[in-house]
Amino acid sequence: SNRVRPLLTFVLGGPGSGKGTQCAKIAETFGFLHLSAGELLRKEILSGGENGSLILDIIKEGKIVPSEITVNLILREIELTENRKVLIDGFPRTDENRIAFERIVGVGPDLVIFFDCPEEEMVKRLLSRNQGRIDDNIETIKKRLEIFDKLNLPVINYYSSKGKVHKIKAVGTTEEIFEKVNPIFASLSL
Ligand code: UP5
Numbered sequence: 001s002n003r004v005r006p007l008l009t010f011v012l013g014g015p016g017s018g019k020g021t022q023c024a025k026i027a028e029t030f031g032f033l034h035l036s037a038g039e040l041l042r043k044e045i046l047s048g049g050e051n052g053s054l055i056l057d058i059i060k061e062g063k064i065v066p067s068e069i070t071v072n073l074i075l076r077e078i079e080l081t082e083n084r085k086v087l088i089d090g091f092p093r094t095d096e097n098r099i100a101f102e103r104i105v106g107v108g109p110d111l112v113i114f115f116d117c118p119e120e121e122m123v124k125r126l127l128s129r130n131q132g133r134i135d136d137n138i139e140t141i142k143k144r145l146e147i148f149d150k151l152n153l154p155v156i157n158y159y160s161s162k163g164k165v166h167k168i169k170a171v172g173t174t175e176e177i178f179e180k181v182n183p184i185f186a187s188l189s190l
């Protein structure tokens with residue numbers, strides 16, 4: 001399309017709620033660029049960038065990386081792509097993240113998807129993921145869940161008050177959940 005600025009979607013939800021899995025399906029079906037904030041941070045650790053060791057220490061503790069770092073990694077990707085449809089997966093995590101994004105990038109999201117998943121289901125999924133993520137151990141998972149409740153839920157509530165949130169009950173199979181996601185994007189007539 002000829003959008004001058006990207007159609008921005010923030011995809012939020014607790015650790016293991018299925019953000020990455022559903023974003024991959026949205027990207028494939030509707031042609032979005034999928035940017036996972038967590039993946040960009042993990043790539044930064046691996047590439048040995050100047051903030052790598054700081055990011056590693058924070059992720060191990062399930063805490064939140066300083067906003068400027070994350071926002072600038074996201075901004076770089078938005079500037080590099082021609083795609084005007086962008087999914088931002090797992091960001092903003094805090095009100096401070098949200099405000100920094102709006103300040104640095106100059107826009108907010110067009111819509112927000114919230115994958116609402118019971119804690120015991122998220123824990124079960126994370127403990128059986130087996131992809132070697134340094135934060136997929138029960139101690140770090142507990143911290144990620146606490147930080148989600150304390151810092152990320154207020155961001156979701158903020159966007160709810162702006163009428164931007166589509167809340168999806170994120171239980172069932174990947175396909176069953178995508179059947180609830182699909183109409184949201186289908187109705188945007190991209
Ligand atoms: N799975 C998925 N859907 C399933 C289903 N319907 N039924 C059964 N299993 C299902 O899914 C998790 C696992 O469950 C996978 O094995 C999947 O196959 C299975 P996934 O789609 O990966 O869920 P997701 O919500 O993406 O889980 P993830 O662990 O990635 O979420 P987090 O939010 O914890 O991780 P993220 O990578 O976003 O962040 C990691 C850390 O980076 C944060 O804790 C934080 O320290 C840091 N961070 C920041 O500081 N700032 C940021 O802006 C972002 C991250």
Ligand code: MG
Pocket residue numbers: 019020036038090
């Ligand atoms: Mg993920």
